[in-house]
Amino acid sequence: MEAGAAVLNESVIYLPQVGSTNAWAKENIAQFGPVGAVYTTDQTAGRGRLGRGWVDAPGKGLYYTAVIKTDLAQPSTLPLFASLAVCDALKQRYGIDCQIKWPNDLLLNGKKIVGILCEVAPDGHSLVVGIGINLAQPQEYFDMAGLPHGTSLLLQGVNVDLDTDPEWLAQYMTDFGFDRALYTYEEQGLAPYREQYKAQCVNLGRRVTYDGGAGIAKDIDEEGRLVVHDESGDTHVFTGEVSVKGIYGAV
Template sequence: MEAGAGNLNESVLFLPRVGSTNAWAKEHLDRFGPIGAVYTTNQTAGRGRLGRAWADAPGQALFCTVVLKTPLAQPATLPLFASLAVADTLHARYGVQCRIKWPNDLLLNGKKIAGILCESAGDGHALLVGVGVNLGQPQAFFEAQGLPHGASLACQGVDVDLDRDPEWLAQYLTDFGFDRALYTYEVEGFAPYRERYKAACVNLGRRVTFDGGSGVAGDIDAEGRLVVRTDGGVQKVFTGEVSVRGIYGAV
């Protein structure tokens, strides 16, 4: 069923249950115009960055994939732009100020509440932004999954309406988080958002460990790379896992 549409070229589709919204979007790209989305609260086979499984809690989280079929000036920075879009959406709904763990994990009070996975589809003619937001799971859920640093908005004291919020969030994320912001981002890339991203990024000023080294993260460059000062000089990190000393016990 369609949850609503902002214009003729946009659809936001709701699925009661699906293996993965990213996989469904890849198989149904013809359902979308230049921008659209598909969402569910019951995703049974989702995954996060680096192939990690995303545990399901039916009815207690939002799983949404935004589909973009518009050329981007700087597509490699989409994960960073997407993290700001999700943070803006959560602020609009709940008034919370999320921090960002480079490149695109969202934290609230030092706990991960949202993750993002960007992929290409349709032989590169489309980009998918998969978003998972923990809405109402109890803390025991994260402990049972071996995720002591995860939490839901409800766990953080946010008043969540599990009946109404998923549709509102999916609509707002598509219409305002992406669609309107794309008028700038698709042409100018990451540059207009760089300073705001840096202000929200928890990595900066902290010691980080990445594939092949460690050092102090000092900047996010114009290409969206994490600039790290190591004993051997400056390294610019763009892929792989980065852990951060001092947030949720990471070292």
């Protein structure tokens, strides 16, 4: 293990600084058991969906990656399951109720508070779930980064303790969000969580646009796909960008 790394317990590793927790987890996959995690508050080379860069504000956010090596019955729905795991952690810590923009962006008061990126490790089997939580970045951070729809917990009036919250959240998400919950999810997939996800999904009932079409989002199907209805019928959308009319000015 590299200098400066600290093991909180047998399953959670803390790094004072790292380029990317997802990249580090994939490069050090052998260090993890069936379920584990690595996190930092200073990520210098993060990456979002579609290869977008993730700009860091040192010490102001939580950058966390869960590692899952167990066999999953429905791995394609992991982004949706992961979003519920983060929602639960934020609810437990701060008493807030986040909404989910399909498939896995978390919103608070109509602005993005969490991004999630799921990837396959080089071994072709293990999965890594990268989670970035905006804890205390100031408004200037989002302005300079060109993120008009982003926000932090602090900006939304949440009482954030940067000394204790990152470790608490990393430990809780590992123990409860992923490890214990996998006893159900790895065998049954999204089914036990589908109604809960739908209740928190901001897309449903709104007009959305996606690669190739537009319509009203009406459901999340058994495979985790967004069901969009238009005059020609239903389309089950699983990949690509989806914009939602009526949230943070998206059209």
